[in-house]
Amino acid sequence: MLLLIECGLVVVALMVAFICPRLGARWLQPLEGYFARLSRRRALSVVLVGGTALALRLLLLPILPIPEPAIHDEFSYLLAADTFAHGRLTNPPHPMWIHFETFHEIQQPTYASMYYPAQGLFLALGQVVFRNPHWGVWLSTGLMCAAICWMLQGWLAPPWALLGGMLAVIRLGTFSYWMNSYWGGAVAALGGALVLGALPRIKSHRRIRDALLMGMGFAIVANSRPYEGLFLAIPVVAALVFWVRSGGMRSSNVTQSQISLARIILPLSALLLLTAVAMGYYFWRVTGSPFRTPYQVNVATYNPVPYFPRQAMKAVPEYHHPVMRIYYLGWTRRQYEFGRFHPLFLFLLKNSRFWLFFVGPVLAIPLFAFPVVLPHGFSLGTIGPRARFMMLVCGSVLVGELLPVYFSPHYIAPITCAIYALIMIATQSLRRWRPWGKPSGITLVRAVPMIAVAMLILCALLPTARNELTPQMATWYSPITVNTYRARIVTQLSAQPGLHLVIVRYSPDHVPVNEWVFNGADIDQSKVVWARDMGADQNSELIRYFKARQVWLVEPDSAVPKLSPYLDDGSFSTWRDDLNVRNVARTDVVKQSQPAKLLRQLFQPVS
Numbered sequence: 001m002l003l004l005i006e007c008g009l010v011v012v013a014l015m016v017a018f019i020c021p022r023l024g025a026r027w028l029q030p031l032e033g034y035f036a037r038l039s040r041r042r043a044l045s046v047v048l049v050g051g052t053a054l055a056l057r058l059l060l061l062p063i064l065p066i067p068e069p070a071i072h073d074e075f076s077y078l079l080a081a082d083t084f085a086h087g088r089l090t091n092p093p094h095p096m097w098i099h100f101e102t103f104h105e106i107q108q109p110t111y112a113s114m115y116y117p118a119q120g121l122f123l124a125l126g127q128v129v130f131r132n133p134h135w136g137v138w139l140s141t142g143l144m145c146a147a148i149c150w151m152l153q154g155w156l157a158p159p160w161a162l163l164g165g166m167l168a169v170i171r172l173g174t175f176s177y178w179m180n181s182y183w184g185g186a187v188a189a190l191g192g193a194l195v196l197g198a199l200p201r202i203k204s205h206r207r208i209r210d211a212l213l214m215g216m217g218f219a220i221v222a223n224s225r226p227y228e229g230l231f232l233a234i235p236v237v238a239a240l241v242f243w244v245r246s247g248g249m250r251s252s253n254v255t256q257s258q259i260s261l262a263r264i265i266l267p268l269s270a271l272l273l274l275t276a277v278a279m280g281y282y283f284w285r286v287t288g289s290p291f292r293t294p295y296q297v298n299v300a301t302y303n304p305v306p307y308f309p310r311q312a313m314k315a316v317p318e319y320h321h322p323v324m325r326i327y328y329l330g331w332t333r334r335q336y337e338f339g340r341f342h343p344l345f346l347f348l349l350k351n352s353r354f355w356l357f358f359v360g361p362v363l364a365i366p367l368f369a370f371p372v373v374l375p376h377g378f379s380l381g382t383i384g385p386r387a388r389f390m391m392l393v394c395g396s397v398l399v400g401e402l403l404p405v406y407f408s409p410h411y412i413a414p415i416t417c418a419i420y421a422l423i424m425i426a427t428q429s430l431r432r433w434r435p436w437g438k439p440s441g442i443t444l445v446r447a448v449p450m451i452a453v454a455m456l457i458l459c460a461l462l463p464t465a466r467n468e469l470t471p472q473m474a475t476w477y478s479p480i481t482v483n484t485y486r487a488r489i490v491t492q493l494s495a496q497p498g499l500h501l502v503i504v505r506y507s508p509d510h511v512p513v514n515e516w517v518f519n520g521a522d523i524d525q526s527k528v529v530w531a532r533d534m535g536a537d538q539n540s541e542l543i544r545y546f547k548a549r550q551v552w553l554v555e556p557d558s559a560v561p562k563l564s565p566y567l568d569d570g571s572f573s574t575w576r577d578d579l580n581v582r583n584v585a586r587t588d589v590v591k592q593s594q595p596a597k598l599l600r601q602l603f604q605p606v607s
């Protein structure tokens with residue numbers, strides 16, 4: 001419904017722009033003057049954008065409380081956060097680790113998240129300082145919005161930088177899953193903004209701090225989205241090399257050349273080298289090799305499905321738990337087969353996800369109008385060097401993102417600031433557009449922030465409309481729909497005395513994305529330990545190990561999941577036998593299936 005409302009507001013804005021373009025100009029012009037004066041105070045603008053993002057989320061707490069984790073990725077990041085909060089880089093493998101195997105984690109050679117550490121470090125900061133990891137998300141999103149404003153100041157006039165930062169606050173810092181989950185893209189977007197914001201400042205001022213900020217941005221991206229970061233680095237490094245070769249650092253004065261070398265190349269290289277050494281040390285502690293990442297260990301252990309559609313399936317590993325086999329040979333393989341046999345539909349699907357989250361109807365106004373308002377029509381020669389470079393940056397990362405099977409908006413988070421830069425460049429050109437002598441362009445530009453604010457208010461007033469799309473097709477106003485039963489049980493057991501062991505028993509038709517078995521970094525000291533049902537014999541070994549704990553059984557696939565005292569009835573064996581006669585991933589069936597049916601299978605929502 002909100003998407004239709006936003007489309008309707010855009011249609012109204014277009015009608016007003018052409019029929020009555022001077023509507024409201026008397027009240028809006030003084031406001032624009034004050035906004036322009038404020039934007040010239042650059043440092044204040046950056047602080048204002050970041051502070052607004054933080055304050056808005058605090059104000060929304062009554063209607064949008066601190067989220068409960070539900071997605072596999074979230075629990076994995078939370079494991080990393082808990083590990084760092086305990087002052088460790090990883091955890092020793094648990095003696096009963098086979099009972100705790102789950103998605104996106106590794107159990108051997110150490111117990112750790114499979115993901116890179118940047119997101120986990122921010123969550124750990126929230127856990128240690130504010131007693132809840134969500135405040136790390138809150139802080140990283142505020143820093144991201146501030147960094148986007150700072151980046152835009154390096155490429156655009158101050159008013160457009162401030163406007164872009166405020167639009168980022170509305171669309172990324174309030175209702176989006178980046179602010180309201182534990183697996184968003186704020187950290188990677190922060191890194192990308194530091195990289196692209198430092199680039200024009202390095203060329204203009206040659207300051208050590210700008211080189212260090214670029215190096216810090218590369219370090220954050222490398223430890224959050226390294227694959228996309230590689231495609232981001234290609235145009236940025238090429239721009240620096242071109243600048244050097246074209247004389248940007250040449251000078252008849254040898255001293256000036258030496259100063260440029262000392263202020264840019266050496267600090268940047270030193271910080272990148274330090275980052276590489278630190279990452280290698282982290283990998284060594286977690287996997288035993290500085291050249292083997294936890295991600296590689298997880299994939300080699302559990303996932304035979306390739307990430308690129310032209311790769312062949314690997315040998316199926318031995319699974320200890322039916323639910324993991326179903327997930328990797330069912331849902332994951334369906335994604336792979338869909339991309340392999342329907343590349344056009346996959347291309348359209350990725351672009352629709354991108355458009356819904358980053359652009360939507362209101363920000364499409366300046367982008368769609370941009371070719372029309374150019375003085376000599378659309379061509380690379382007329383759009384200007386800033387727009388060309390931002391298109392190159394976005395194009396590089398987007399091309400890289402078209403290659404794998406999977407896509408979510410946070411995958412391309414490093415180019416968030418470049419997307420907003422393109423939108424602001426297009427908006428700036430739209431403002432000068434005067435068809436038939438009417439100031440229609442100004443009216444449309446004024447409509448963009450007004451519609452954005454109106455949609456923000458509607459999101460707050462219409463909570464049910466925010467969840468109209470599935471998690472995989474999330475918009476900026478659509479938080480992830482989650483299963484809260486697990487969180488309720490955690491709260492229930494945390495209020496009871498003593499320690500607890502919860503054995504999770506799924507039904508044969510369980511949807512694997514609705515996972516319950518996740519634990520903290522220190523399993524033995526946890527108030528509640530979650531384990532998989534493995535049958536009477538192996539369950540008894542686990543119960544003997546945790547003999548001081550009260551043992552519970554939970555069946556998540558019941559109409560209303562609830563706790564009950566554990567009594568084994570052999571259900572695990574029944575499920576295992578049922579799984580043996582099921583074919584969870586037949587390639588020939590996928591080949592013959594209709595794309596619409598595959599789409600429904602791919603987008604099974606989290607219950």
